[in-house]
Amino acid sequence: MKLFTTSRLGNPLRLGCRSSQRRSASTLGSDVAQQLLSRLKDRVTTRRQVLDGNQLQKLSLTLNRRHLHPGHDISEIAPPNGTVLPAGYHLVYFTPNGTEFELGVDGTDRSFNAPAPFTRRMWAGGRMQWAKNCPLRVGEEVEERTRLLAAEPKKSRDGTEMIVVTIEKEFWGSQGLSLTDQR
Template sequence: MLPTLRRFYSSPSATSIASQFLAKSQSLPPYTQTQFLDANQLQRLSATLSRRVLAQSLPKDGTPLPACYHLAYFTPSQVEEELGQDGTDTTFNPPSPFTRRMWAGGELEWIVGEANRLKIGQEVKETTKLVSAAGKKTRAGEEMVVVGVEKVYENENGVALIDRRNWIFRPEIIFPQAPASKPAEVAFPDAKYTRDFTQTPVTLFRFSALTFNAHKIHYNREWCREVEGHRDLVVHGPLNLINMVNLWRDVQGKDTVPKKITYRATSPLYAEERYRVLMDEEKSKVSEVRIVDSYGKTSMVGQIESA
């Protein structure tokens, strides 16, 4: 049985809410947590991604963590009663009504050097702070709050990775949305390097479990279709990012990490629907990568810079 979503309120503007939220958040100390990078998590993530080399046996201490696999560590720890109505972690949420979170993009920067690699068996400290919050409007005129956080990861040798993430917070749903219809399929574009995916509900469930992500859009079809208006389960933004970077790593032909990645999510992808990762030949140490669905929409774009 779905919850009753009808709520009535007089909402302040997104700009005023964002300003107050930013001031309050920046007056607080950064949020920190320390975690042991255990082999079990890496093995299970590799199995979820069908990366057989790391999935076939328990990785040894000292095994480098592949680029972006840190996204399966440092997971949220809120008790269920503190989660949002849609199941999302609320640690960096602006106030109501802007509580409906979506992953918008970000930037990752690795500190070059073997000593700074994140590796299995290390104890790593994550320090997170809110760095921005701004009121914006969609093309349709709907208000939203765009929030930016910065996560710094340190091992025994100092800073290893800086992860800057942007989230969009839209108004909570007052009236359930009608499910979107499926567009007509079109032919995939081509590129120098491509890889096709069709994510199953099993993959999405396993990725949600590994990242301790209770966001209902990734596992609750009833919520997706009858509340948020999606046509099916939504593929995780971080999962798409990892798959983009895995293609880049495979083309590089060695276990390497980038110097920098910038990426932006532009449209959702859904379970049981084919999509393609496309990457052009590297130019001036930068590879252009994008994801397109089978209906002609670009779902994510990124630039990966080699060290």
């Protein structure tokens, strides 16, 4: 039996492979990335949600921002329908719908996550692009479409393998595409 070592939350994790399945640790990441791409490359997950003013208010106040826009104090009353969401505030919506058992150890949706032993997640960057004249608004039903763009094996500075997964989320409102968010 050949043992591979990878890192999970800073602790070594040993993975066993039968002698008939021997492969080097460097091919493990490539194989897992390829399997992830094969399984999810054509999959688009679609969810719908009404953008609730109360949820927006709670996020804004948590960030110590009593005004969403100049002259628009939301400290006592949630923003009314039609209020434009400030840039980045879409992140408070579309939280995972699963039970605790269905979520990852960090509480996130596992739909596009790499399998074990590559389950440790981190935010490695992203890009957001807003459509002109098509903002997201409170009270609007929005559709989120999520798809896998890439899964690439990489080595960390300490030599441990990881899989860098890139997903794209599109947010469609009543006027069309409002936002593209790549992570």
